[in-house]
Amino acid sequence: MNVLISSCGSGPGGLPILEDLQDLDGCLALVRADLNVPLRYPHGPDKPAVIADDFRIQKALPTMRWLTSQGARLRVCSHLGRPRGVVEGKYSLDPVKIRLQEIFPDIEVLENLRFDPGEEANSPETTRRLIAGCDLYINDAFGVCHRKHASIVGPPGFLPSVAGRLVVREVEMLSRVVHDPKGPFVLVLGGSKVSDKIALLDSLIKKVDTILIGGGMSFTFLKAQGIEIGQSIVDNASLEFCRSILKSNRTIVLPNDFRALSSDGELSSECGGKSPTGTGEVRIFKTALDSDWRGLDIGPETQQVFAAEIEKAGTVFWNGPMGVFEDRRFSKGTEAIGRAMASSKAFTVIGGGDSARAIRSLGLDEEIDHLSSGGGASLRFLEDATLPGIDALLKDGH
Ligand code: AMP
Numbered sequence: 001m002n003v004l005i006s007s008c009g010s011g012p013g014g015l016p017i018l019e020d021l022q023d024l025d026g027c028l029a030l031v032r033a034d035l036n037v038p039l040r041y042p043h044g045p046d047k048p049a050v051i052a053d054d055f056r057i058q059k060a061l062p063t064m065r066w067l068t069s070q071g072a073r074l075r076v077c078s079h080l081g082r083p084r085g086v087v088e089g090k091y092s093l094d095p096v097k098i099r100l101q102e103i104f105p106d107i108e109v110l111e112n113l114r115f116d117p118g119e120e121a122n123s124p125e126t127t128r129r130l131i132a133g134c135d136l137y138i139n140d141a142f143g144v145c146h147r148k149h150a151s152i153v154g155p156p157g158f159l160p161s162v163a164g165r166l167v168v169r170e171v172e173m174l175s176r177v178v179h180d181p182k183g184p185f186v187l188v189l190g191g192s193k194v195s196d197k198i199a200l201l202d203s204l205i206k207k208v209d210t211i212l213i214g215g216g217m218s219f220t221f222l223k224a225q226g227i228e229i230g231q232s233i234v235d236n237a238s239l240e241f242c243r244s245i246l247k248s249n250r251t252i253v254l255p256n257d258f259r260a261l262s263s264d265g266e267l268s269s270e271c272g273g274k275s276p277t278g279t280g281e282v283r284i285f286k287t288a289l290d291s292d293w294r295g296l297d298i299g300p301e302t303q304q305v306f307a308a309e310i311e312k313a314g315t316v317f318w319n320g321p322m323g324v325f326e327d328r329r330f331s332k333g334t335e336a337i338g339r340a341m342a343s344s345k346a347f348t349v350i351g352g353g354d355s356a357r358a359i360r361s362l363g364l365d366e367e368i369d370h371l372s373s374g375g376g377a378s379l380r381f382l383e384d385a386t387l388p389g390i391d392a393l394l395k396d397g398h
Contacts, residue, residue, distance in 0.1 A: 003027050003136045005160040009394070012172045016162040016393055018066055018138070025071035027135035031164065032151045033060040034141040034373065035078035035096045051095050059373065061103070063140045063164035068104060075134060076100065077110040077151055079144065085117030119150050127154030140164025143352070143374030145389030146381075156392040163393055166373060171390060173370035174381045177349055182314035183209055186346070188306070188337060190215025191320030191354065194238035196379075201245055203383045210251040210313075212306045214298045214322035214333060218255050221246065225254075230289035231263060253309065257299025258285050259323065259330055263292040268327045278327050297323025298333035307340035316341060319351035319379060325358055334358045342367035351378040
């Protein structure tokens with residue numbers, strides 16, 4: 001069957017999109033979706049799983065509905081969890097298949113892509129098997145577009161290929177941050193490791209006006225300034241990098257107060273289920289920590305300083321929690337940043353992962369301009385202004 005595709009894509013940056021396709025009636029469309037849903041095992045780990053939250057399925061539906069409205073038949077594929085090339089019943093896509101077949105009775109849903117080692121190894125054999133009999137390919141799996149996997153970068157070499165609705169929206173929103181940020185542009189970074197954010201800081205340092213740094217990574221910056229950080233997490237290999245960033249002529253705001261845990265204390269996750277609330281004493285320190293305390297969240301003054309910067313901003317991009325938010329005693333900083341983002345008039349984007357989870361649990365996701373579906377993918381897009389999966393669609397010769 002001959003699917004036609006316009007020579008120049010009408011999506012952002014010339015990206016080919018669904019509307020560039022013609023004559024879809026009766027053709028078979030391979031849709032690479034992100035159906036990596038959280039599962040529950042209420043009847044035991046060896047019994048069939050139940051979908052715990054179907055938001056990823058809901059988000060994938062508009063692309064599939066548009067294709068079927070044009071008369072296309074669907075072959076859908078996705079990964080689920082990290083089975084690392086081994087078939088494991090608990091990672092089966094069957095629960096997703098059953099749900100999708102209730103909506104599209106004729107849909108073909110392939111088994112978990114990562115049961116095949118060729119998926120992550122980008123094997124041409126795997127690509128050939130996926131596309132067998134298909135007339136076109138749609139990439140709607142933004143969360144894996146930074147990975148050179150067989151289902152992401154392979155099919156555009158063989159089939160007319162376009163981006164699905166979710167990928168187009170991600171590229172539109174993140175391109176606004178990369179290419180056209182309304183100032184002041186405020187970058188909010190948290191999470192545990194500096195090393196994960198080095199490439200991002202390197203590439204954005206000239207574009208941002210202000211960088212707010214919280215979470216575990218802030219302690220490496222504080223140590224680089226000679227501040228006592230007690231038993232807090234530190235990434236010694238990144239100290240030199242932190243010093244160079246601190247010398248740049250950008251405004252870098254570090255925490256000046258902290259919520260810390262005493263040395264005998266344990267986080268709720270460290271108590272092995274013995275204490276769901278965690279143990280030990282929590283105290284607020286100003287400027288520096290005492291030697292046997294662990295800084296686990298930004299303090300109330302820092303919350304206010306960060307919130308004021310977010311309020312003044314024209315664009316805000318946030319990635320990484322401000323503290324160990326999984327333990328309720330250290331979630332206040334992350335919640336405060338979430339609330340400041342939600343009430344800010346700035347163009348607000350959250351780069352997936354823990355920060356997106358935090359904003360959803362606060363019920364504030366509707367107040368954010370864009371909540372990216374891919375943590376790693378959104379950071380890589382900000383670093384490089386493109387991703388391997390997007391490049392493959394742009395270079396598609398069909
Ligand atoms: P990342 O994967 O680098 O985005 O980091 C997310 C993790 O950082 C979360 O699981 C947090 O618990 C952890 N985290 C945030 N702040 C701290 C901190 N001050 N000390 C240790 N871990 C932290």
